[in-house]
Amino acid sequence: MARLAMLIDLSRCLGCQACVIACKAGRELAPGERWVEIREVVWGRFPELQGAFVPHRCFHCAEAACVQVCPTGALYKRDGFTLVDFGRCSGCGYCVEVCPYQVPRLVDGRVSKCASCLDLVQRGEEPWCVRTCPAGALQCGTREEILAEAQARVAALKDRYPEAQIYGETQMGGLGVIMVLPAPPETLGLPAQPQIPPLAIWKGGVQPLSLGALALSALTSGIAFFIARRRHLEEKRNSQNHGE
Amino acid sequence: MKLTRREFLRRGGALAGMWTGLSQLGEPVLAFLRTRGARWPWYRPDEVRITYNYCDMCMWRCGMLVYTVNGRVVKVEGNPKDPKSRGRLCGRGQAAVAHLYDPDRLRKPLIRTGERGTWSFREASWEEALDRAAEALARLRDQYGPESVAWFAHTTGDFWFGDYLPLAFGSPNVGKPATGLCLTPREVAAQLTFGRGVGGHEPVDWENTRYIVLIGNHIGENAHNTVMQDFARALAQGAKLVVVDPRYSTAAMKAHRWLPIKPGTDTALLLAWMNVLITEGLYDREYIEKYTVGFERLAEHIRPFTPEWAAPITEIPAEVIREVAREMAAHRPQVVIPPGRHVVWYGNDTQRMRALFILNVLLGNVGRRGGLYLPRAPALDPYPHPPFPVEVAAGGCGAAAVGIRIPDTPGHPPRADGVGSKFATGPVVIQELIEPMITGQPYPIRGLVVYGVNLFHSIPNVPRTIEALKRLEFVLAIDVLPQEHLAWADIVLPEATFLERYDELWVASHRIPYIALREPAVEPLPDTRPGWWIARELGLRLGLADYFQWSSIEEYLNTRLMSVGLSLDRLREAGGVFTWPGKPYLEDYGEGETPFPTPSGKIEIYSEALARAGFDPLPVYEPVEEPPPGYFRLLYGRHPLHTFGKTQNNPWLAEVYPENEVWVNDEAAAALGLKNGDLVLLENQDGVRSGPVRVRATPRIRKDAVYLVHGFGHRGSRLSRAEGRGASDNLLITRYRLDPISGGAGMRVNFVRLIQEV
8 A cells, every 4th residue: 555644634623532532432442542632732821812732643653763662563664654563562661762742652561552544444444533523624545645635725724824834744754644733833732853762772772782681681580480499399398398 | 440351361360259240230341341452453344233323422413323243332433424424423422332331321220219319229120110100100190180290301312201201191391401401592582583493403504604703602612513514614615703702712712803702791792793784884785675674673773882882891892893793794695693502691691692693684694605594304294193182392402493382272281380470482491390399389390200301410500409309299210321310219210322222213404304213223231221112111001002002113113204205224225314405595485485484474673572572672781790709700611522411421531531620710810829730619609619620720711700611520420430520510500590581591690719629
């Protein structure tokens, strides 16, 4: 499949959170688990106020820090989205640490984040959030289509929102979620230039080191086990002798 | 119910006892819990069975497709063929599955064993519970007359318990919250002005409108699916938006102008806008001449109400008032001031709604593209039955149009709600049926059947309601969830949810007239029963078999459908929805055919009917009482994930928005030494206190008012998630001002102060 993307038009979002529940329902998420959240952002002073609803969800970075640090391969890229093989997740939480948007969480010892609705898209349907959005703020399609749509929408919004702009075209190597913003990203609580964490340290240093540490600890606990077991057997023999 | 599959596995042994307990909740609940955990990929299409429904998570009634896998409902989606949902649903609709499998649901008929109000019940068989209930109702009817029993009904099953069984029984005292606690002033004002009601679906021609003025209308927080769709698209098409609201609402976030009006002064603003339109000659002269009567008297009437007059009253600058009026005129007739919902604010609400309608009329938009279209309802025959001993008077927001009713029909028992004395006209108002339970005036109401109405979260003056409940001889409650008022019932009957039952057809008054089907997706959870079945069983036991001659609900529905050449099967083949062409615009009406069936056959700007009844025939502004020093006016509204007092226990909705907060202007909060997240109690002018609630200090509200999301603060319920969470606005609404025309209960006349929790 071509590289896909989603569009989220913040100028249209009414903050109703239908997407939040549709996702929870469709993906049968655990209690307390949500892949989509909506944050209300209001700025200015009474009565000169402005506001918007900002999604807090996986933006499916092309250069996804979470994928790069995942030690088990549970997080991986496909067709522009960042997918999750939940069975492979060890719950180490590295992805939680490195995400520049603080999106992944651990729920019941396992990563929790939007794993996309690629299963539905592959059979010609829309993701749960997209198909229910009453405001028509969401779309899903090829990344080119979505970028073109976003550009058209921003152009149409310039009168109403002079600072309207696209978000996600370049950030993190290009996001899989392209947003139409009515105001600059910083105003909406989004990093204008999210930084890729020093991955070299993770990939090149910490990860092998931690693997080494893991092996070392396995080795030591193995030795400890043998010692403990020998002692235990000795004690058992002794107590049996005493018992007789 | 915080258990997850993972925890089960991890702590399996320790949880064995709990597991046994859970098994008693039945297989569906277990299945629900077991499958929690990201479902990826989704079910294969051949695993999924689809049934049709219309949503009951609020009263908007969006068409739904219900997806069932192995006897378990796994998902609901909007029905693409449905004119309301158009394939989409709001968050509440999406959470219907969690409602169906809410472990707190009522599962057995209950019969009271101890004091009322103490939840002292024993479980009973359906046979016993129905026999006893019918016996008690029959005794009251035979001893005191059928009018001695009041019937309160809400949500879609209210057809059976509001519009059918009580009328067969012979009681005119049928109350729906949708009247006196919501829409009555709007419907009465529309009847007086246009000769037709607005109806359940506001007829705004969003598609073609270019300029929208919302007055206290919370689109987005009031998450009516269709309205959100239309509103968002209208804005995307470039329509201009003005929002008049003391609070910076979701809609205000989208507005070109936000006018933070002083609460209670809306009519002054509407009059000033009319003044500008008329004195500057900006109104639609041709439309006024062709379709209306009484314009000259209005022109005379509004002369003193200049923007300069309104500015100090409304606290909106005169120049802004003038500019908005000119902008409205520049866009006419593609301009609309939607009538809104829940219009019971200050007790002068029929007059305010009349002012709003007349403003629309001056812009020539009624029956025109981009204004207010003319809705139409399909005409289906009822299932044949003998005439009812009383006439339909309950109204309700689902009603196609609520007629102006002359209080008493000769030969029928009169209504007890004070129509004709306390207020002039309109459908039965639910809150005025409480008083006769206590005082016996105009005659005693001794029994109550309450279906789906939370008495403590909908009817103002809770102490009075409790007093009434203590005095009633018999209370029967039918519900899905253990809401707090059930504690006061003598008998409780557990109903199946809308996903588990057939129901009356949804006959929609709409731009596109249509009907929609509700059919069960799964069997009702044992031991619950559908509303139609409960009503029929009660009816048969009450000697009303002539009204229930059908042997099955399918036969009932098929017979009704036959009158329009349909059947259940054909309705299913059509996709669960069947539509007819509408007549939305004036041009759809031929010569000599008026869309405005008033006495004059025209839109009545000046109302002879009001003049004759001794009311102002043209709208006037009356000042409302100000909050005393140290007090704020209590405003309330909606959250997009909650409906009334009904959804706070929904496992998914409660997770995302578990409790309300009290919105306080940030500077006003600082002056009180309060900050975001502080716990406070709210105490009203009568000394009634809410439970603890967190402060939301925000610039999004005026300094003279505080705001609560409605429906929280359940106390005394058996709702495990909702109980004790947040503050109840209705508890603090101990007083209201009755609208003397329509009987609407103006509830924004309560004041609260904030007491810091230590």
